[in-house]
Structure formats: C-alpha cells, structure tokens
Amino acid sequence: MAQLAQVIVDVPTMQTNRPYTYQVPTRLENQVQLGMRVVVPFGNGKRQVQGFIVGLDQPTRYNGQLKAIDALMDLQPVIGDELLSLSKWLADRTYAFWISSIYTMLPNMLKAKSTRVVKIIDEVDEQIAFDVFHGKDELDFATVQSNPQIVSLLLKLQRQGKVRFEYVVADKAKAKTTVGIRPQLSFEELEEARTSLHANAHAQNRLLSYLQSIIGKTVKQVDAEKISGLKAATFNTGVQKGWLTKVPIEVYRTPLGQEPLPDDHHLAKPLTLNDEQQAAANEIEQAIDDSRSRVFLLEGVTGSGKTEVYLQSIAKALQNHKTALMLVPEISLTPQIVNRVRHRFGSKVAVLHSGLSAGERFDEWRRINRGEAQVVVGARSAIFAPLTNIGVIILDEEHESSYKQDEAPRYHAREVAKWRGKYNNAPVVLGSATPSLESRARAMKGVYQLLQLKHRVNKRPLPPIKVVDMRPEIKERGESNFSRELLTKLTDRLAKNEQSILMLNRRGFSSFMMCRDCGEVLKCPNCDISLTLHMDSHTMKCHYCGHEEPIPRFCPHCGSREIRYYGTGTEKVERELAGLIPQARVIRMDVDTTRRKGMHEKLLRQFGQHKADILLGTQMIAKGLDFPNVTLVGVLNADTGLGLPDFRSSERTFDLLSQVSGRAGRADKKGEVIIQTYNPDHYAIRFAQRNDYEGFFKREMALRHQASYPPYYFTVRLMASHEDEAIAARAMAQIKEQLTKSLMPSTIILGPTPRAIARMKRRYYYQIVIKYKQDQHLHPLLQKILQETQSKGKNDVQISIDPDPQYFM
Numbered sequence: 161m162a163q164l165a166q167v168i169v170d171v172p173t174m175q176t177n178r179p180y181t182y183q184v185p186t187r188l189e190n191q192v193q194l195g196m197r198v199v200v201p202f203g204n205g206k207r208q209v210q211g212f213i214v215g216l217d218q219p220t221r222y223n224g225q226l227k228a229i230d231a232l233m234d235l236q237p238v239i240g241d242e243l244l245s246l247s248k249w250l251a252d253r254t255y256a257f258w259i260s261s262i263y264t265m266l267p268n269m270l271k272a273k274s275t276r277v278v279k280i281i282d283e284v285d286e287q288i289a290f291d292v293f294h295g296k297d298e299l300d301f302a303t304v305q306s307n308p309q310i311v312s313l314l315l316k317l318q319r320q321g322k323v324r325f326e327y328v329v330a331d332k333a334k335a336k337t338t339v340g341i342r343p344q345l346s347f348e349e350l351e352e353a354r355t356s357l358h359a360n361a362h363a364q365n366r367l368l369s370y371l372q373s374i375i376g377k378t379v380k381q382v383d384a385e386k387i388s389g390l391k392a393a394t395f396n397t398g399v400q401k402g403w404l405t406k407v408p409i410e411v412y413r414t415p416l417g418q419e420p421l422p423d424d425h426h427l428a429k430p431l432t433l434n435d436e437q438q439a440a441a442n443e444i445e446q447a448i449d450d451s452r453s454r455v456f457l458l459e460g461v462t463g464s465g466k467t468e469v470y471l472q473s474i475a476k477a478l479q480n481h482k483t484a485l486m487l488v489p490e491i492s493l494t495p496q497i498v499n500r501v502r503h504r505f506g507s508k509v510a511v512l513h514s515g516l517s518a519g520e521r522f523d524e525w526r527r528i529n530r531g532e533a534q535v536v537v538g539a540r541s542a543i544f545a546p547l548t549n550i551g552v553i554i555l556d557e558e559h560e561s562s563y564k565q566d567e568a569p570r571y572h573a574r575e576v577a578k579w580r581g582k583y584n585n586a587p588v589v590l591g592s593a594t595p596s597l598e599s600r601a602r603a604m605k606g607v608y609q610l611l612q613l614k615h616r617v618n619k620r621p622l623p624p625i626k627v628v629d630m631r632p633e634i635k636e637r638g639e640s641n642f643s644r645e646l647l648t649k650l651t652d653r654l655a656k657n658e659q660s661i662l663m664l665n666r667r668g669f670s671s672f673m674m675c676r677d678c679g680e681v682l683k684c685p686n687c688d689i690s691l692t693l694h695m696d697s698h699t700m701k702c703h704y705c706g707h708e709e710p711i712p713r714f715c716p717h718c719g720s721r722e723i724r725y726y727g728t729g730t731e732k733v734e735r736e737l738a739g740l741i742p743q744a745r746v747i748r749m750d751v752d753t754t755r756r757k758g759m760h761e762k763l764l765r766q767f768g769q770h771k772a773d774i775l776l777g778t779q780m781i782a783k784g785l786d787f788p789n790v791t792l793v794g795v796l797n798a799d800t801g802l803g804l805p806d807f808r809s810s811e812r813t814f815d816l817l818s819q820v821s822g823r824a825g826r827a828d829k830k831g832e833v834i835i836q837t838y839n840p841d842h843y844a845i846r847f848a849q850r851n852d853y854e855g856f857f858k859r860e861m862a863l864r865h866q867a868s869y870p871p872y873y874f875t876v877r878l879m880a881s882h883e884d885e886a887i888a889a890r891a892m893a894q895i896k897e898q899l900t901k902s903l904m905p906s907t908i909i910l911g912p913t914p915r916a917i918a919r920m921k922r923r924y925y926y927q928i929v930i931k932y933k934q935d936q937h938l939h940p941l942l943q944k945i946l947q948e949t950q951s952k953g954k955n956d957v958q959i960s961i962d963p964d965p966q967y968f969m
C-alpha cells in the first residue's frame with residue numbers, strides 16, 4: 161500500500177495547472193498534509209524543486225514507477241484549506257498558473273529560500289536538550305528532517321508547547337532579534353556560586369537571585385534590566401563567570417504604522433451613528449449575525465461617515481468571535497483610515513501593505529496565521545491574508561482600479577472578496593462615494609444590496625463647486641496654472657487662517673522635453689513613450705521601464721540648444737505658487753517627495769498640525785483625507801485623462817473630481833471647490849460639479865450600452881509580445897482565426913491592433929479585445945490557448961490573457 165500526493169511544482173519553464181503525482185515515503189506518511197511545501201525530484205530526477213501538496217489520495221495498492229517526495233519543508237501547512245481551494249479557482253478564473261496563484265498569496269519569504277528552525281520555548285528534558293539540540297536553544301530543521309524519530313519527537317514537543325517551528329530567512333540580516341538572557345547553571349549551582357562572592361559584591365549577588373528566578377527561561381535583556389534593576393555591565397560579568405548566556409530572541413519588526421499611537425484617545429470610542437449610518441450598519445450587522453454571504457454596496461457621499469460604519473461592522477464580527485478583513489486602495493495614501501482602525505482595535509490589527517519590508521510583511525503574516533491578529537487592514541494583496549473564520553470583508557473605495565492586479569495572476573480583489581465571503585458565510589461590504597458602474601449596475605439588479613448614505617455627517621452640505629474655463633484665462637494672462645479666481649480664494653483662505661488643497665493630476669517637473677527647432681521629443685530607447693524630467697535626481701526617466709539618463713543640453717537629433725520642457729508638474733506649480741503668493745507655506749506631495757518610507761504620514765501630519773497653508777499634490781491627495789480646517793480645494797487641470805483612449809476615462813475623471821472635492825468643508829467651516837479645465841462642457845466635469853452621481857451613472861450607462869462596453873458586456877484582453885514586431889502580429893492573427901471559428905456570433909472580437917504604447921521593455925505588443933455576454937466556448941478556448949502557448953516553449957512569443965482589464969492602453 162502506498163500513499164500518493166498531488167504536487168504543484170515550481171518549474172518556471174514548464175508551467176502547467178496539472179499537479180504531478182508523487183509517492184509519499186513511509187517515513188513521511190503520518191506527516192503529510194495538504195498545503196505543505198515539499199521538495200521533490202523533477203524531470204530526469206537530478207533536479208530538486210519546491211512544490212505544494214494540493215491533493216492526497218487514499219492509500220492504494222501501487223507499485224509503479226512514481227518518484228517519491230524527498231522531504232517536507234513544513235510541519236504545518238503554509239496554506240490552509242480555504243486558500244488552497246481559492247488558489248485553484250484563481251488560476252482558472254484569471255488564466256494564470258496555479259503555482260503563481262499560490263505564490264501570490266504567500267509572503268515573499270516563503271518563496272525565497274527560508275530555513276525552518278525549531279526553537280525551545282519552554283523547558284525540555286535535559287537529555288533531549290543535549291542530544292537533539294546540542295545544548296543550544298534552536299535547531300536547524302533541515303539537519304534532522306530525514307530522521308523520522310527526531311521529527312516525531314519534535315512534533316510531540318510542539319504539541320506540548322515546548323518548542324516552536326519557525327521560518328528563518330536565509331539572509332540572517334533580515335531576521336530581527338534582540339538580546340536575550342538565559343541562566344546557564346541550575347538553581348543549586350547558582351547558589352554555590354554565591355558562596356564564592358565577595359561580601360560587598362551586591363550587584364552580582366542580586367544577579368544570581370534574579371537568574372534563579374528565571375531558570376529555564378529566556379528573558380529579553382531590556383526586560384531583565386528593568387525587572388532586576390541591574391546594569392548591563394553586571395550581566396556581562398555574569399556571562400564571563402559562566403552564570404548566564406546571551407541568545408538572540410526573535411521579535412516582531414514594528415512597521416511604521418505600528419508605532420505607538422499618538423494620544424487621540426477620543427478615536428478609540430465608537431461614535432453614535434446617525435440615522436442613515438445606523439440603518440446601513442443594522443443591515444450589515446444582521447448579515448454578520450446570520451452568517452449570510454450577502455454583498456452590500458455602501459454608497460455614501462464624501463464625508464458621510466462610511467468609515468464609522470466599517471468600524472462598527474468589524475466590532476460586530478469580533479464580538480461574534482470572528483475575524484475581519486478591510487481593504488483600502490493604497491495604504492500609504494490613507495494613513496488616517498489605518499490609524500482609525502488601529503485606535504479602535506489596537507493590537508488586534510495587522511497592517512499589510514507594499515511599503516513593508518519582506519521581513520515586516522512576513523511578521524505580520526505570521527501574527528495573522530497564528531491568530532494573534534484578528535483584524536487585517538491592507539491593500540490589494542491583503543485579500544489573501546491567512547485569516548480563518550472571517551466575519552466581514554470590507555473594500556473601501558471599491559471603484560479604485562488599483563484593486564485589479566495588472567500582472568499574473570490578474571485578479572480583482574473585489575471578486576476574491578466575494579469568493580471568500582461565500583466560503584466563510586460572511587457579508588462583503590463594498591464602499592464608495594462613486595461606485596464603479598459594474599457594482600452600481602449589480603445593485604440596481606438586486607445582485608448586491610444597496611445601502612445609501614445621502615448626507616454628510618451632521619447634514620453638512622457638500623461644498624459648492626465652480627468650474628473655471630482656462631481658455632480665456634490663458635489668452636488674457638498667458639501661461640499660468642492659476643486662474644484669477646483660484647488665486648483670490650487662496651489668498652482669502654490665507655487671511656482667514658484656513659487651509660487649502662491643490663491637486664495636479666501629474667507627476668514630475670514637466671511631462672516631456674521637446675526641441676523647438678526640430679520637434680524632437682526625448683523618448684525612452686526601450687519604450688515608445690517620452691521621458692519625464694525629474695529635478696530632484698537631475699535625470700530623465702521612463703515611467704514604464706525605469707530607464708534613466710542625464711538631462712540633455714542639446715537636442716540629440718539636431719544639436720540645437722533650444723530644448724524646452726513641456727507640460728506641468730508639481731515642482732513647476734510649486735515654484736509658480738511661491739512667486740504668486742510668497743507668504744503661503746506649501747507642502748508638496750508627489751512621487752518624488754514621498755519616495756522615502758514614512759514621508760506620506762509625516763507630510764500629512766504636518767499639514768494636519770497646520771504647519772502649512774496649502775497641500776499641493778498629485779492624485780495621491782484625493783482620497784480619504786479628513787482635515788477639518790480645509791475649506792478650499794482647487795483642481796488645477798481636470799482634463800488630464802479625459803483624452804485617453806480608454807472607455808473608462810470619463811468615469812475615472814468623474815471619480816477623481818468627486819473624491820478630491822469631498823476633501824473640502826468636512827467640519828463646521830463651509831468649504832468650496834474650484835475646478836480648472838479646458839473642457840468645461842464635458843459631461844464628466846459637469847456632473848461632478850453638480851455632485852450628481854446618479855446623473856453621471858445614467859449618462860455613462862447609456863454610452864456604455866451604445867458601445868457595448870461593461871457593465872453590459874464582459875471584456876477579456878489577449879496580448880502577444882515579441883522582440884520582432886511581425887512575429888507578435890502574426891501570433892495574434894492566428895489566435896484571432898481560432899477565436900472567430902469557435903466563438904458565438906454575438907461575441908465581438910476587436911483587433912488585433914498594436915497597443916497604444918506598442919513597444920515596452922524592448923518588446924512589441926499586439927492585442928485583441930473580446931466583448932461578450934455569455935459564451936460557453938470562450939473560457940475553455942482561452943485555457944487551451946494559454947496551455948498551448950506555454951508548451952510550445954522557446955519560440956518566445958509571450959501570450960497573456962487579462963479578464964476584465966482595467967486599462968486598454
């Protein structure tokens with residue numbers, strides 16, 4: 161009889177979603193579990209690769225040629241049952257490979273080489289300490305994992321709570337430790353040492369007593385010093401005399417957001433909800449109580465107090481002994497929301513976001529995995545947090561396109577949230593002031609339950625919005641980023657000691673450089689787009705591939721000196737502002753000033769403390785900010801983005817303008833908004849001006865209907881790339897033929913066309929967009945295309961399939 165295991169192996173050149181079958185050697189039979197990592201032989205058997213156990217078959221009579229698993233890498237599964245089935249669904253739904261779905265869910269440290277160590281956390285039998293641990297308090301698991309006796313002994317100790325299995329990163333520098341103190345002698349031996357002390361060696365005498373009180377334990381030296389009142393030098397003497405030893409103790413790294421909280425104690429208490437909030441909260445809390453996997457769309461105007469509804473829903477889940485998951489589009493941009501969650505739920509909260517180092521992320525993941533954190537806040541990938549028993553899932557700003565990952569696996573966090581909600585019988589709350597058309601349309605059809613907060617908290621009015629046409633302004637006054645009206649209002653706020661927010665929808669000093677003589681635009685040598693000037697590093701950079709070069713002084717094409725910067729960037733605006741209103745204190749927030757860790761929080765804190773009058777920034781300041789003293793919001797150029805060849809460009813513009821306008825007048829003082837534009841009659845701008853989501857929704861739905869776009873149709877994008885343009889084009893033409901033959905006549909196939917940015921990272925891209933309502937042939941056909949292009953191997957055309965793409969450029 162042999163036990164067989166299904167293993168997904170990590171072989172980049174041979175990706176497939178089919179697991180391979182391996183025999184489980186007898187010595188591992190009692191240890192294998194689903195979701196564990198294994199080392200298996202692959203190919204001709206000379207190669208060992210990492211894999212994941214995704215299936216275990218009943219032991220069968222089998223004496224065939226199957227290879228056997230070499231070793232287990234884990235003693236507990238790193239992926240639980242829920243995430244394991246999710247990974248399979250994800251691979252299928254997003255046309256990704258199973259292995260990449262699995263890796264997407266795990267912290268990087270589990271992908272990289274990590275070693276497993278066994279640590280003594282409580283007193284163990286002396287014999288074991290000596291024979292197995294060789295007198296040390298940890299053990300490299302790899303050195304013993306082939307010895308079944310030792311492994312089962314370790315498992316027993318683990319059950320008794322005496323040892324703990326931990327991952328240690330190959331790069332030791334990343335594993336954070338602090339110094340621990342551990343007695344080296346027994347109680348009696350320490351007592352004996354006391355007899356040989358000088359009568360006046362008081363400190364050493366006390367050290368001996370202290371050590372006697374911690375026999376068998378390891379105590380952080382900082383704590384030991386505090387408790388015993390002894391100095392570091394005394395402990396060093398203890399080491400010299402052989403009384404104690406110093407050992408590293410693993411500590412959790414403290415990510416920035418986890419620093420001790422400032423003293424905003426009032427935030428800790430739940431607020432009394434107003435009627436609208438209460439009505440919404442009741443529905444959600446009822447679903448939590450009933451364990452119903454309902455999807456709610458919480459549509460609330462800016463400043464309507466959605467966050468408080470989230471917090472009280474989370475509290476409800478915790479009260480029911482469940483966990484809660486809350487996603488925000490980009491954590492670094494919304495430190496205020498994260499702080500509110502942390503103030504309310506304290507150490508129960510784990511924060512996951514891209515700003516964490518690999519080590520910090522790993523630590524947070526383990527805190528969640530061990531059940532030490534019950535509330536998880538994070539950006540997109542936090543949707544895979546290893547929480548169990550989830551009571552509620554929240555997606556704040558559900559319309560944000562950053563919830564879609566634009567590389568494989570191309571998942572949308574909203575869809576994953578719905579999957580996990582179903583699995584856990586938990587409600588999902590999608591919140592937004594400007595829901596995506598897809599979600600709003602589903603709410604209209606009753607697929608989601610619509611909950612509305614139509615008023616701001618305390619019935620404060622939404623700020624009036626004025627649209628300023630920049631065309632006559634420029635004609636009369638020449639190039640400027642500021643209309644007269646905006647300048648007047650800014651000066652007025654300054655006089656009243658109130659604050660303003662200015663948004664510029666760009667980054668960098670200026671968008672591109674052009675030669676006035678020959679018209680040459682400086683472009684990236686790898687990609688088909690212009691380079692952007694960055695004043696801080698004095699270089700030209702490509703935002704797509706990261707290419708960087710010095711700022712040219714002559715035109716590289718004709719040699720002319722007449723080379724000029726075009727477009728507008730925050731730095732340039734900051735300079736103009738300094739000339740126009742020199743007395744204003746300005747904080748600039750863009751990619752450049754916030755590159756360093758923690759700068760977002762720092763700049764926002766300074767603004768909150770009124771250390772500046774104006775916060776000038778790119779779209780990163782549009783979301784989630786809640787500053788009571790801000791009474792004016794100015795949008796310098798509303799048009800950026802309107803001209804883009806993408807059917808969502810109007811929706812994005814409307815969302816952005818509504819979001820940023822919502823930053824004004826959130827407290828007692830009245831707010832107002834100025835939107836500057838060259839397209840004052842565009843409907844996205846007009847509806848935003850009237851705070852009319854409903855109107856925008858109707859108009860945009862009609863346009864989408866007319867052009868057969870989502871939410872009326874689903875879309876999939878196929879892309880082929882190759883260094884040789886003709887090969888990429890030909891590959892796409894062949895795929896088109898295949899599609900046309902098999903798909904239903906009602907399905908629309910657009911292309912192949914070169915991508916708007918046709919060349920990136922030295923490759924040419926061709927795309928096909930498929931629009932469909934229902935086509936049962938489509939999914940299997942796309943899976944087939946994906947598998948075929950993989951197994952062809954080295955002809956080097958890369959095919960990617962993107963379901964529900966967020967961008968079409």
Ligand SMILES: Nc1ncnc2c1ncn2[C@@H]1O[C@H](COP(=O)(O)OP(=O)(O)OP(=O)(O)O)[C@@H](O)[C@H]1O
Nearest residue numbers: 431432433434462463464465466467468617784822
């Ligand atoms: N019931 C309440 N009573 C008093 N104040 C409240 C109440 N609910 C929320 N607030 C306060 O109102 C302000 C706005 O709330 P919140 O930031 O949650 O709004 P929001 O809907 O998330 O807004 P946005 O979409 O603009 O980010 C906050 O300062 C919050 O503390």
Ligand SMILES: [Zn+2]
Nearest residue numbers: 675678715718
């Ligand atoms: Zn030139």
Ligand SMILES: [Zn+2]
Nearest residue numbers: 684687702705
């Ligand atoms: Zn480039």
